[in-house]
Amino acid sequence: MNRILKYVALDIFKNRIVIAYMVMLALFSWSAFSLEDNATKGTLTVLNILLLAVPLMSVLFAAIYVYNSSEFIELLVSQPIGRSKIWIALFTGLSLALVLAYIVGAGIPLLVFADTGTAIMMIVSGSLLTIIFVAVAFLCSILTRDKARGIGISIMVWLYFALLFDGLVLFLFFQFADYPIEKIVVGLSALSPVDMCRILVLLRLDVSAMLGMTGAIFKDNFGSSWGLLLSFGMMMVWIIIPFVISLRKFMKKDL
Amino acid sequence: MIEIKNISKRFGRFTALDRLNISMAPGECIALIGPNGCGKTTLIKSILGMVLPQEGSIRFDGKEISRDISYRRQIGYMPQIGRYPENMTIGQVIEMIKNIRSDQTELDLDLYRKFEIEKMLHKKMRTLSGGTTQKVSATLAFMFHSKVLILDEPTAGLDPVASEILKEKINEAKREGRLVLITSHLLSELEGIVSEVIFMQEGKVILHKSVEDLRRHTGQETIAKSIVHLLKAEAV
Numbered sequence: 001m002n003r004i005l006k007y008v009a010l011d012i013f014k015n016r017i018v019i020a021y022m023v024m025l026a027l028f029s030w031s032a033f034s035l036e037d038n039a040t041k042g043t044l045t046v047l048n049i050l051l052l053a054v055p056l057m058s059v060l061f062a063a064i065y066v067y068n069s070s071e072f073i074e075l076l077v078s079q080p081i082g083r084s085k086i087w088i089a090l091f092t093g094l095s096l097a098l099v100l101a102y103i104v105g106a107g108i109p110l111l112v113f114a115d116t117g118t119a120i121m122m123i124v125s126g127s128l129l130t131i132i133f134v135a136v137a138f139l140c141s142i143l144t145r146d147k148a149r150g151i152g153i154s155i156m157v158w159l160y161f162a163l164l165f166d167g168l169v170l171f172l173f174f175q176f177a178d179y180p181i182e183k184i185v186v187g188l189s190a191l192s193p194v195d196m197c198r199i200l201v202l203l204r205l206d207v208s209a210m211l212g213m214t215g216a217i218f219k220d221n222f223g224s225s226w227g228l229l230l231s232f233g234m235m236m237v238w239i240i241i242p243f244v245i246s247l248r249k250f251m252k253k254d255l
Numbered sequence: 256m257i258e259i260k261n262i263s264k265r266f267g268r269f270t271a272l273d274r275l276n277i278s279m280a281p282g283e284c285i286a287l288i289g290p291n292g293c294g295k296t297t298l299i300k301s302i303l304g305m306v307l308p309q310e311g312s313i314r315f316d317g318k319e320i321s322r323d324i325s326y327r328r329q330i331g332y333m334p335q336i337g338r339y340p341e342n343m344t345i346g347q348v349i350e351m352i353k354n355i356r357s358d359q360t361e362l363d364l365d366l367y368r369k370f371e372i373e374k375m376l377h378k379k380m381r382t383l384s385g386g387t388t389q390k391v392s393a394t395l396a397f398m399f400h401s402k403v404l405i406l407d408e409p410t411a412g413l414d415p416v417a418s419e420i421l422k423e424k425i426n427e428a429k430r431e432g433r434l435v436l437i438t439s440h441l442l443s444e445l446e447g448i449v450s451e452v453i454f455m456q457e458g459k460v461i462l463h464k465s466v467e468d469l470r471r472h473t474g475q476e477t478i479a480k481s482i483v484h485l486l487k488a489e490a491v
């Protein structure tokens with residue numbers, strides 16, 4: 001696997017779109033912190049941008065890259081190397097390059113301006129979010145041969161997690177406000193990696209006013225280190241399940 | 256060397272390969288021809304393990320290929336359309352494939368020199384013309400002294416000089432007793448290179464003959480004319 005990984009990661013990191021993404025993240029983050037006098041406010045602004053931009057970039061770029069690499073994947077498959085190694089190397093390469101772009105772009109200003117604990121929490125959860133959406137993109141791109149449809153599915157998935165999901169939970173919450181459904185809502189928020197990431201950072205920041213509905217309930221239940229562990233565990237599940245499904249499909253795919 | 260028995264491949268309702276039987280031996284240079292969509296590419300991809308047939312078996316040196324991927328060490332493959340990651344340089348692509356096949360130490364750098372790849376090692380794949388990309392693909396296919404060469408439309412997009420160099424290399428491989436499988440639409444390109452012809456239609460092998468037999472049988476001089484002659488005879 002390492003025999004391909006190095007070259008793939010290098011290729012992606014030199015990609016103009018990845019470089020542009022890194023520069024954009026840096027510009028946003030530096031300016032957000034410079035404009036706000038309060039570091040917590042700055043962190044919140046950055047958080048909101050990241051929760052939209054990171055999943056979108058990861059899922060779209062990864063899906064497009066996989067589709068554009070179809071001939072390259074064919075060439076690799078014709079070599080004496082197992083299919084799983086090729087797929088894992090592509091996944092690792094994409095994840096590495098995008099995580100690196102995220103850390104350089106947003107991580108450095110966070111470390112400079114925000115307090116260290118929060119900065120590290122945001123770097124770790126943002127990196128996990130990147131990898132989750134790369135895994136989701138791999139799943140989307142193996143589901144259909146058609147590039148336009150695959151990218152369409154990726155965008156729908158992003159739209160659902162980044163915008164629709166919190167609204168749905170809120171809707172449920174108000175509809176069933178008379179019933180004790182807090183526990184269920186907590187369970188529901190584990191179904192969206194974006195929400196989980198938001199909750200993790202906001203719990204650190206301790207600004208309950210800014211919590212979304214899902215986050216407000218989460219705080220009561222998962223404000224502890226136990227909750228933290230569970231959330232990270234859940235995010236790992238979000239990486240493993242889509243990727244393993246895509247890997248299984250790739251093993252049997254006709255190229 | 257390669258034994259294909261009763262393989263079938265269907266994509267939905269479309270049957271790309273229909274209970275196909277072919278046997279190929281070392282030293283043969285086989286032209287795989289047929290109309291568009293007749294299953295040539297699917298056949299090649301099945302041999303390379305890219306397409307997994309629903310039925311039948313493909314054996315390489317007596318071993319079933321779906322069990323063990325190591326047979327691909329013996330195959331040099333040149334794709335019809337080579338598309339490589341944009342920002343990789345020619346040097347990196349070559350180095351990567353060398354790494355994958357790390358155990359094969361002695362390299363065949365003949366095409367590497369003749370196509371003057373060395374001067375372009377630092378060039379990024381995205382900046383290359385179609386012909387140059389084909390040169391890189393050809394160089395990679397021949398680099399590892401593979402016992403089997405599978406070339407998909409090898410001369411398409413190459414300039415006449417490069418095309419001649421490649422043909423000479425194919426002839427050399429044939430003389431060395433390697434098995435060469437070529438697909439091409441341009442029958443004239445194959446003249447003087449191939450020793451056997453496989454003609455496919457609708458996923459079936461219509462004809463598998465040596466070029467000499469073909470000429471004797473039809474009384475025509477060239478492969479192209481012989482094939483046309485046979486097809487006409489069949490239509491009547």
